[in-house]
Amino acid sequence: MTFHRLTLVALSLTAAMALPCQSADLDLSLNALPISSDTLWFGHTTPDTDTTVSAIAAAEFYGGQARSTGKLNKETQFVLDKLNVKTPPLARNLENAKVALVDFNQTTQLMKGVDQNNIQAVIDHHALRDNPISLSAPISIVIKPWGSAATIIADDALDHGKTISKTMAGLLLAGILSDTLNLKSVTTTQRDIELVKTLSAKANINADEFAQGMFKAKSDLSDVSAYDIVVGDYKNYTVNGQDIGFGVAEVLDSSELLGRVDELRNAMAKARKNQKREQIFFAIVDMQKKTAFVLTNSDKEAKTASKAYGVKQNNQGLFVLEDTLSRKRQMMPAIKKALAD
Amino acid sequence: MTFHRLTLVALSLTAAMALPCQSADLDLSLNALPISSDTLWFGHTTPDTDTTVSAIAAAEFYGGQARSTGKLNKETQFVLDKLNVKTPPLARNLENAKVALVDFNQTTQLMKGVDQNNIQAVIDHHALRDNPISLSAPISIVIKPWGSAATIIADDALDHGKTISKTMAGLLLAGILSDTLNLKSVTTTQRDIELVKTLSAKANINADEFAQGMFKAKSDLSDVSAYDIVVGDYKNYTVNGQDIGFGVAEVLDSSELLGRVDELRNAMAKARKNQKREQIFFAIVDMQKKTAFVLTNSDKEAKTASKAYGVKQNNQGLFVLEDTLSRKRQMMPAIKKALAD
Numbered sequence: 001m002t003f004h005r006l007t008l009v010a011l012s013l014t015a016a017m018a019l020p021c022q023s024a025d026l027d028l029s030l031n032a033l034p035i036s037s038d039t040l041w042f043g044h045t046t047p048d049t050d051t052t053v054s055a056i057a058a059a060e061f062y063g064g065q066a067r068s069t070g071k072l073n074k075e076t077q078f079v080l081d082k083l084n085v086k087t088p089p090l091a092r093n094l095e096n097a098k099v100a101l102v103d104f105n106q107t108t109q110l111m112k113g114v115d116q117n118n119i120q121a122v123i124d125h126h127a128l129r130d131n132p133i134s135l136s137a138p139i140s141i142v143i144k145p146w147g148s149a150a151t152i153i154a155d156d157a158l159d160h161g162k163t164i165s166k167t168m169a170g171l172l173l174a175g176i177l178s179d180t181l182n183l184k185s186v187t188t189t190q191r192d193i194e195l196v197k198t199l200s201a202k203a204n205i206n207a208d209e210f211a212q213g214m215f216k217a218k219s220d221l222s223d224v225s226a227y228d229i230v231v232g233d234y235k236n237y238t239v240n241g242q243d244i245g246f247g248v249a250e251v252l253d254s255s256e257l258l259g260r261v262d263e264l265r266n267a268m269a270k271a272r273k274n275q276k277r278e279q280i281f282f283a284i285v286d287m288q289k290k291t292a293f294v295l296t297n298s299d300k301e302a303k304t305a306s307k308a309y310g311v312k313q314n315n316q317g318l319f320v321l322e323d324t325l326s327r328k329r330q331m332m333p334a335i336k337k338a339l340a341d
Numbered sequence: 342m343t344f345h346r347l348t349l350v351a352l353s354l355t356a357a358m359a360l361p362c363q364s365a366d367l368d369l370s371l372n373a374l375p376i377s378s379d380t381l382w383f384g385h386t387t388p389d390t391d392t393t394v395s396a397i398a399a400a401e402f403y404g405g406q407a408r409s410t411g412k413l414n415k416e417t418q419f420v421l422d423k424l425n426v427k428t429p430p431l432a433r434n435l436e437n438a439k440v441a442l443v444d445f446n447q448t449t450q451l452m453k454g455v456d457q458n459n460i461q462a463v464i465d466h467h468a469l470r471d472n473p474i475s476l477s478a479p480i481s482i483v484i485k486p487w488g489s490a491a492t493i494i495a496d497d498a499l500d501h502g503k504t505i506s507k508t509m510a511g512l513l514l515a516g517i518l519s520d521t522l523n524l525k526s527v528t529t530t531q532r533d534i535e536l537v538k539t540l541s542a543k544a545n546i547n548a549d550e551f552a553q554g555m556f557k558a559k560s561d562l563s564d565v566s567a568y569d570i571v572v573g574d575y576k577n578y579t580v581n582g583q584d585i586g587f588g589v590a591e592v593l594d595s596s597e598l599l600g601r602v603d604e605l606r607n608a609m610a611k612a613r614k615n616q617k618r619e620q621i622f623f624a625i626v627d628m629q630k631k632t633a634f635v636l637t638n639s640d641k642e643a644k645t646a647s648k649a650y651g652v653k654q655n656n657q658g659l660f661v662l663e664d665t666l667s668r669k670r671q672m673m674p675a676i677k678k679a680l681a682d
Binding site: 124125126127128129130132133134135136137138139140141142143144145329333336 | 465466468478
């Protein structure tokens with residue numbers, strides 16, 4: 001093992017000296033050490049498309065195996081079905097497992113049972129804050145301020161001249177399209193735009209049509225319970241010592257969910273209790289109208305949202321936020337600021 | 342500015358498509374966005390050689406300007422003098438400055454006055470733990486488990502085919518040699534060994550002789566006050582809510598400092614007070630004997646050190662640790678464990 005690694009490093013170095021461009025196989029950029037074959041790559045709890053495809057792609061490019069962290073949502077299932085990719089096995093028995101993380105760095109989003117000292121690597125595009133993983137020794141951590149974790153992995157693979165299969169290009173494309181809402185979210189960067197072009201060409205997929213299919217699949221919530229909608233794309237935060245939750249449902253047409261507001265509010269109360277939260281928020285995000293409708297279900301939550309967004313509740317009791325699509329960049333920062341003041 | 346960036350990204354992508362190997366100038370690997378020319382690169386408070394040369398090299402390769410975080414120690418001054426490099430200006434007026442960090446990620450080691458939301462990038466080789474920087478938005482963060490921050494910067498520069506001048510190679514070489522104690526520390530990795538070969542060839546410098554010169558300069562503490570020795574290579578930590586300090590003096594021959602133990606103990610008491618610490622430790626590290634002599638100056642500290650190291654104090658009241666050179670990997674982890682139990 002040590003010999004193997006040594007040889008690889010030496011070869012790579014020789015190659016780098018003679019032809020500075022061919023660092024191909026051993027990815028020194030991302031991984032200081034090769035990832036062992038039994039390392040499990042996975043993303044945050046309540047998996048979404050970016051977290052799922054990034055785990056699969058990371059295992060492909062860096063070694064190890066992909067795992068999922070729960071039942072996939074309809075958008076992710078649509079992507080895997082379309083690309084004929086099997087759902088990664090569920091992550092389990094994590095107590096002694098070597099793990100590597102994609103798409104998050106917060107302990108609040110880490111699968112239960114993981115020993116943080118068994119984390120081998122982190123690839124993420126979120127801010128370092130609140131409750132990041134804490135380790136006793138240094139590991140490889142790469143965080144970049146791009147639209148998705150898939151963008152970082154795709155960039156690194158291209159940067160190191162790796163072979164990206166048609167399927168892999170489709171998966172990475174899906175990750176970027178999902179997290180940037182087809183490059184419409186404020187989190188979108190120039191690198192996301194460029195890589196959507198590159199990857200859609202490699203995958204021979206029309207990005208706009210693919211995105212529409214994904215968002216349509218995600219929008220079909222007719223047979224999904226209100227509770228599953230609230231926790232379907234949901235994250236926990238700790239802000240100034242307060243435990244906060246924020247769920248979002250991104251839909252192409254908000255009218256269906258706006259007809260289920262009472263049901264969703266009851267589901268929020270249940271989620272608040274189950275997740276042991278002081279305050280919980282839920283947003284119906286209309287991707288066509290670029291508008292978010294934020295639901296609250298307590299006076300405390302309504303007060304926080306009112307302070308955060310500076311708008312009054314409409315006649316349905318909703319906070320209507322125009323030009324708002326991103327929980328990470330828009331909706332949560334305002335909540336954090338309101339609670340910090 | 343936006344146009345400039347866009348052009349650069351587009352050019353780089355075009356180059357990457359046509360010739361996947363030539364990502365040369367715009368370092369997409371490390372920086373998602375180019376660093377602005379007014380960004381100040383610096384390392385941890387109480388600068389050492391790795392922190393200083395890494396700040397200079399990062400400014401060279403990624404843009405921005407290098408700053409120092411205090412008076413340089415004799416080893417670092419020896420390196421700059423030998424390579425004919427000017428001391429970077431002292432970091433000051435940091436309230437509104439854009440900054441980028443090398444060689445640390447802990448807020449306890451951050452220059453005062455910095456707004457953490459003005460941090461643009463982090464390059465480090467330490468564990469993420471205790472009190473990492475906390476940001477409201479994602480930035481570029483690269484952490485790798487290598488022997489020095491200089492190793493990461495040198496690797497990235499080689500990986501992207503950048504031109505490394507003779508002077509720059511010498512600086513980066515010094516960073517690796519200093520932090521790995523000429524590749525003898527347990528923190529040394531295969532990549533450090535390889536890069537010492539590469540960089541010493543590029544710099545046309547004999548690494549062993551250079552290291553001996555550096556360590557001799559560092560060892561010359563005859564005209565340095567005991568207080569300056571204690572805080573000369575010193576770090577603050579927070580362990581289980583307790584404020585801890587740990588200074589080290591790495592010397593080629595420990596006999597001189599072992600003759601100043603009483604004086605050093607008094608200086609520790611002063612440093613404990615000035616740094617507002619509950620416990621403070623200081624180690625004389627004999628690099629030839631690979632032995633650390635840990636000094637304490639309170640019953641509480643002696644109790645902690647005794648528990649941490651499992652050895653009794655010698656007749657000078659010192660904890661003598663054989664095969665021990667590294668504060669990061671050996672001396673501090675044991676203290677942390679003792680305080681956590």
